[in-house]
Amino acid sequence: NAGVMQNPRHLVRRRGQEARLRCSPMKGHSHVYWYRQLPEEGLKFMVYLQKENIIDESGMPKERFSAEFPKEGPSILRIQQVVRGDSAAYFCASSPPGTMGSYEQYFGPGTRLTVT
Amino acid sequence: GDSVTQMEGPVTLSEEAFLTINCTYTATGYPSLFWYVQYPGEGLQLLLKATKADDKGSNKGFEATYRKETTSFHLEKGSVQVSDSAVYFCALRTSGTYKYIFGTGTRLKVLA
Numbered sequence: 001n002a003g004v005m006q007n008p009r010h011l012v013r014r015r016g017q018e019a020r021l022r023c024s025p026m027k028g029h030s031h032v033y034w035y036r037q038l039p040e041e042g043l044k045f046m047v048y049l050q051k052e053n054i055i056d057e058s059g060m061p062k063e064r065f066s067a068e069f070p071k072e073g074p075s076i077l078r079i080q081q082v083v084r085g086d087s088a089a090y091f092c093a094s095s096p097p098g099t100m101g102s103y104e105q106y107f108g109p110g111t112r113l114t115v116t
Numbered sequence: 117g118d119s120v121t122q123m124e125g126p127v128t129l130s131e132e133a134f135l136t137i138n139c140t141y142t143a144t145g146y147p148s149l150f151w152y153v154q155y156p157g158e159g160l161q162l163l164l165k166a167t168k169a170d171d172k173g174s175n176k177g178f179e180a181t182y183r184k185e186t187t188s189f190h191l192e193k194g195s196v197q198v199s200d201s202a203v204y205f206c207a208l209r210t211s212g213t214y215k216y217i218f219g220t221g222t223r224l225k226v227l228a
Binding site for chain 1: 152
């Protein structure tokens with residue numbers, strides 16, 4: 001059973017460009033979470049999605065950031081007009097369907113975004 | 117709000133030395149506690165966990181005991197190896213919620 005997959009693993013963007021980060025959850029998992037790890041910091045929760053629904057986006061910056069988890073395909077974290085401060089590692093985690101919060105999250109390898 | 121505090125690194129040890137990485141937490145509910153390890157260039161791997169007071173999590177020679185009275189979950193290993201060099205994150209998740217709260221991480225470097 002493959003784990004959580006993220007791609008690309010490394011992404012370089014110039015200021016003002018768009019960044020698209022993809023996450024494929026583990027097989028059978030329908031809950032996806034995105035976290036951001038700024039340099040020298042721990043991971044911070046950004047958003048929680050179920051298929052076609054955003055459940056909690058309280059950790060997402062109000063502008064330029066969006067996330068989706070369509071019925072088919074991976075979850076996408078999209079950052080428009082990137083700035084240097086967006087440089088970070090972005091981790092995706094997934095959990096199986098069930099009572100919210102009752103299942104552990106399994107983390108992917110992360111996407112390291114560098115904005116030049 | 118809930119929070120996790122870890123000792124600052126880096127921690128540098130010689131091979132076969134004893135390791136302790138301190139972690140304390142504040143939480144309004146009854147959290148589960150976790151230690152994750154991040155090897156260079158890789159993602160997070162769950163190292164061990166404990167879900168209630170006095171539970172001891174253990175894996176690969178690492179141990180941590182959930183101490184409710186001191187709100188701590190210190191990570192220990194009796195004899196570290198060079199391959200243990202990594203960043204270690206303490207985390208909590210309060211029962212009934214899905215948000216993990218992470219500490220800032222402690223970098224461990226083990227010298228041969």
